[in-house]
Amino acid sequence: MWEKLRGHQRQVEMFRRAIQRERTAHAYLFVGPHGIGKKLFAKNMSQCLFCERFPDTDFEACGECSACKQMQAGTHPDFLMIGCPEGKRELPIDLLIGSRENRGRTGLCHELSLRPMSANRRIAVIDDAETMNEASANSLLKTLEEPPPGVILFLLSPETDQILPTIRSRCQIIRFSPLPESDIAELLLESGEVTSSEQARTISQFSEGNLNTARQLLDSGLLELKNTIEKCLRSTPINSLKSVAAIKAVFDNLGGDTAKERLNMRWANQFSIEELRRQLHESEDHNRMDQLAAMLERCFEAESHLKQTMPVALCLEAMFDDLARLSRTQIVV
Numbered sequence: 001m002w003e004k005l006r007g008h009q010r011q012v013e014m015f016r017r018a019i020q021r022e023r024t025a026h027a028y029l030f031v032g033p034h035g036i037g038k039k040l041f042a043k044n045m046s047q048c049l050f051c052e053r054f055p056d057t058d059f060e061a062c063g064e065c066s067a068c069k070q071m072q073a074g075t076h077p078d079f080l081m082i083g084c085p086e087g088k089r090e091l092p093i094d095l096l097i098g099s100r101e102n103r104g105r106t107g108l109c110h111e112l113s114l115r116p117m118s119a120n121r122r123i124a125v126i127d128d129a130e131t132m133n134e135a136s137a138n139s140l141l142k143t144l145e146e147p148p149p150g151v152i153l154f155l156l157s158p159e160t161d162q163i164l165p166t167i168r169s170r171c172q173i174i175r176f177s178p179l180p181e182s183d184i185a186e187l188l189l190e191s192g193e194v195t196s197s198e199q200a201r202t203i204s205q206f207s208e209g210n211l212n213t214a215r216q217l218l219d220s221g222l223l224e225l226k227n228t229i230e231k232c233l234r235s236t237p238i239n240s241l242k243s244v245a246a247i248k249a250v251f252d253n254l255g256g257d258t259a260k261e262r263l264n265m266r267w268a269n270q271f272s273i274e275e276l277r278r279q280l281h282e283s284e285d286h287n288r289m290d291q292l293a294a295m296l297e298r299c300f301e302a303e304s305h306l307k308q309t310m311p312v313a314l315c316l317e318a319m320f321d322d323l324a325r326l327s328r329t330q331i332v333v
């Protein structure tokens with residue numbers, strides 16, 4: 001079951017050893033960027049502990065017993081999961097301790113205090129733990145301080161400093177790293193989200209080790225932007241007017257508000273940097289290499305302009321004017 005999970009073998013081994021030595025904690029804080037498999041890891045681990053065929057110490061799951069089937073279907077009665085609802089900024093305290101009318105009689109903390117239904121323990125995942133406000137965090141303290149027998153809590157968060165120290169200090173912190181590019185590429189191919197390995201490689205390069213980012217790239221048609229940028233930067237000399245028009249057309253297709261356009265411009269800049277780096281790597285002509293280095297410099301400059309809220313259109317035009325000029329220059333050393 002762990003073979004399908006990418007990039008976190010070190011953590012699997014750590015947990016296996018901890019379980020074999022009966023050294024598991026009651027609460028874990030999984031730290032790492034969104035979209036790298038923290039939640040899947042917590043679910044897999046729960047399935048291993050619930051599986052009726054394998055003992056806990058094997059840290060494996062059969063995938064066929066009723067506990068495994070329930071875990072896979074998301075219906076295991078002893079597995080609880082809450083997170084910040086879509087569109088909300090904070091994890092509602094009701095999810096932890098029940099609504100105002102039912103305080104203490106429903107919610108995750110209450111559920112955890114009950115006897116397990118079918119397994120020998122209850123396990124809970126709090127996704128987006130960084131979105132708990134102080135009251136929510138405090139309401140969780142009692143469960144963390146005096147956990148009911150067998151209970152394991154997984155808190156998931158991108159950073160540790162977004163979690164209140166009182167909570168943090170009661171959890172064992174486990175760090176998860178972004179996935180290697182090759183894993184992202186394979187995952188995209190396996191799921192059928194991309195069909196060519198070329199495309200999988202391209203997207204994984206820009207995914208920052210994050211499957212969610214990779215999916216965003218696929219969804220938003222950013223690949224078209226990337227292709228357009230590459231085409232513009234491969235013509236020598238660069239045609240500034242044509243390039244700007246082509247890129248603006250893609251921006252229009254991508255749509256969205258000013259903030260979205262700014263984000264797309266940052267992608268455009270990223271793609272430009274990547275393409276120029278590639279050309280620099282392949283070039284053997286010294287003058288051309290100097291040109292490319294200067295052009296790269298200019299892209300980094302554009303990046304800082306964008307951060308200083310320069311309007312997108314102005315940033316794009318100025319950048320391509322300069323890139324075009326640099327692509328015609330004979331650089332004298």
Ligand SMILES: [Zn+2]
Nearest residue numbers: 051062065068
């Ligand atoms: Zn099983």
